[in-house]
Amino acid sequence: MNGIEADSALVVDSLCKSYATRSGAYPVLQRVSFTVPRGAFVSLLGPSGSGKSTLLNILAGLEPADSGVVRVLGRPPHAPLPVAYMQQKDLLLEWRTVWGNILLGAEIKSRAQRDAMAEQARELLREYRLEDFADVYPAQLSGGMRQRAALIRTLLCEQEILLLDEPFGALDALTRRILQRHLLHVWESMGKTVVLVTHDVEEALLLSTRIVLLSNSPGRVVDSLEINLPHRVRAQSTELLRLKTQIYRSLGHDEENIFQSA
Amino acid sequence: MRKTFFNRPELRHAELDAPRLVPAPGAGNDEADKAAPETTWRRVHLGLGRWIYPLALMAALIVAWEMVVEGFALPRYILPSPSLVGLTLWEKWPIFLAHTWVTFQEVVAGGLLGIVVGIGLALIMFFFLPLEKALYPFLIASQNVPVFAIAPLLVVWFGYGFLPKVLMAAIIVFFPITVSSLDGLKRTDPDLVRLFRTMGATPAQMLWKLRVPAALPALFSGLKISAVYATIGAVIGEWVGAGAGLGYLMLSANAQLRVAEVFGAIICLTPIGLMLLGVVILAERILLPWQRIARESRIGRRFELQP
Numbered sequence A: 001m002n003g004i005e006a007d008s009a010l011v012v013d014s015l016c017k018s019y020a021t022r023s024g025a026y027p028v029l030q031r032v033s034f035t036v037p038r039g040a041f042v043s044l045l046g047p048s049g050s051g052k053s054t055l056l057n058i059l060a061g062l063e064p065a066d067s068g069v070v071r072v073l074g075r076p077p078h079a080p081l082p083v084a085y086m087q088q089k090d091l092l093l094e095w096r097t098v099w100g101n102i103l104l105g106a107e108i109k110s111r112a113q114r115d116a117m118a119e120q121a122r123e124l125l126r127e128y129r130l131e132d133f134a135d136v137y138p139a140q141l142s143g144g145m146r147q148r149a150a151l152i153r154t155l156l157c158e159q160e161i162l163l164l165d166e167p168f169g170a171l172d173a174l175t176r177r178i179l180q181r182h183l184l185h186v187w188e189s190m191g192k193t194v195v196l197v198t199h200d201v202e203e204a205l206l207l208s209t210r211i212v213l214l215s216n217s218p219g220r221v222v223d224s225l226e227i228n229l230p231h232r233v234r235a236q237s238t239e240l241l242r243l244k245t246q247i248y249r250s251l252g253h254d255e256e257n258i259f260q261s262a
Numbered sequence B: 001m002r003k004t005f006f007n008r009p010e011l012r013h014a015e016l017d018a019p020r021l022v023p024a025p026g027a028g029n030d031e032a033d034k035a036a037p038e039t040t041w042r043r044v045h046l047g048l049g050r051w052i053y054p055l056a057l058m059a060a061l062i063v064a065w066e067m068v069v070e071g072f073a074l075p076r077y078i079l080p081s082p083s084l085v086g087l088t089l090w091e092k093w094p095i096f097l098a099h100t101w102v103t104f105q106e107v108v109a110g111g112l113l114g115i116v117v118g119i120g121l122a123l124i125m126f127f128f129l130p131l132e133k134a135l136y137p138f139l140i141a142s143q144n145v146p147v148f149a150i151a152p153l154l155v156v157w158f159g160y161g162f163l164p165k166v167l168m169a170a171i172i173v174f175f176p177i178t179v180s181s182l183d184g185l186k187r188t189d190p191d192l193v194r195l196f197r198t199m200g201a202t203p204a205q206m207l208w209k210l211r212v213p214a215a216l217p218a219l220f221s222g223l224k225i226s227a228v229y230a231t232i233g234a235v236i237g238e239w240v241g242a243g244a245g246l247g248y249l250m251l252s253a254n255a256q257l258r259v260a261e262v263f264g265a266i267i268c269l270t271p272i273g274l275m276l277l278g279v280v281i282l283a284e285r286i287l288l289p290w291q292r293i294a295r296e297s298r299i300g301r302r303f304e305l306q307p
């Protein structure tokens, strides 16, 4: 893709972030730059502690960056970004039923919005196999069910850009596949832009149109690859195997040190 | 059948291949519960057991008391026998009822006033940090002043009537309420606050949809303590100067060595506190059903996988 900025939904430019600790500033992100084209499915892939969650917090406007900018094209620089953010913790409200939880975003906008979303909410519950649990409180759900509810809530926020922090982390392999397929379906049919954080290489390869690789802590962008294969043919593709090797190499897996800090 | 938001079979998915999650028997599934009689019987036994043991202990204590009084031939102005107390209550029940009613009104009015003031104070302190910093030390210090010390002053200022007792009860009640609701408001999960912020919640929505519901469990802990203490406030108020109420009845009976009446008044006092506690617990069950469910599901899994 050329003319990067022209069709970009999100431009991240030289973000730096460090946390103050007793032994001085502890760098988490170092000059992180990448773009998310409008309508793209971008995965941020990196080992644990590489600053992925921190990065999403910054994109969601929850934390300031030390330097660097995040821009959404066609929007004034300081306007809140049109993002719906699903954090790593499911953050369901314990005092609301699943139904009340998934409609929270719509309800915050307005009551009319809430009523308008009911049909869609019902459909999503059915697709995520939670339709029998609409009236149940989160305490009665399993970890994976909670995560599915949190994902539905994020989808129902009706924002252009979805920021998803390991949405399938607590799921069994089978449910994970089904929900990955469903997320692809949502992404295609609703025309969303997705930024997905994961440390599952397979997941990134199966879903993304672009993968941004982050290094060990402190996080830097070590590589960025495009995947132009149609999603249907990916599982059987040899091209994917090649990309997988490339990813492992970029992450330094050759030297067996992915999970060692730099 | 479990009640669900929409129980429409045509909405059930056909294409999905993974096992379906269904409620386990015993998870509010009435038919399944009836089909398991031994579970039902166990439950009855547990329910009775909760009452049988304390009642048996109480009966034993009453019998022992009766035997001590009879055996040592204690005079009735020192320790009346339970049967005499019972007889006194039986014979003078209109008097006891009238005084109980007075105290009950004082307790309820004082309790409500304390709740309103307590919650109001907590909200004010929560939203104006300087006020919290200024008020909190005084709040703590105020609890080191024994209420007995204030009671005579209230009589001087407000006389012998209804009002000083109400104030007395309110003074005792407001503190646990303020502290517990302030604590609840402050302990809202900061991650949830951030979630609401990304959803663009207004400050009012943040308060009513997040902070208040999150603080309710803490508030109810305070309410339970208050329900028990409110009676103490009213009785102290009556002790220092009153013309009616169970506290007044106790003092005047005590002065005339009619000890059986003192015991009668004490017996009348207990149901007031118990009733208030019952109301608070009932309100908690109705307003916070999710809390009980959370407690229960921590004990046992409520849902199982079915192929």
Ligand SMILES: Nc1ncnc2c1ncn2[C@@H]1O[C@H](COP(=O)(O)OP(=O)(O)OP(=O)(O)O)[C@@H](O)[C@H]1O
Residues within 6 Å of the ligand: A019, A020, A028, A046, A047, A048, A049, A050, A051, A052, A053, A054, A055, A088, A199, A217
């Ligand atoms: N509020 C904070 N204060 C201090 N250090 C922090 C804070 N938040 C995160 N960190 C540090 O920043 C680093 C990156 O954390 P982050 O949660 O972004 O990692 P991550 O890539 O999401 O990891 P994981 O894949 O395990 O979720 C970690 O070393 C962490 O200790």
Ligand SMILES: [Mg+2]
Residues within 6 Å of the ligand: A052, A053, A054, A088, A165
């Ligand atoms: Mg993380």
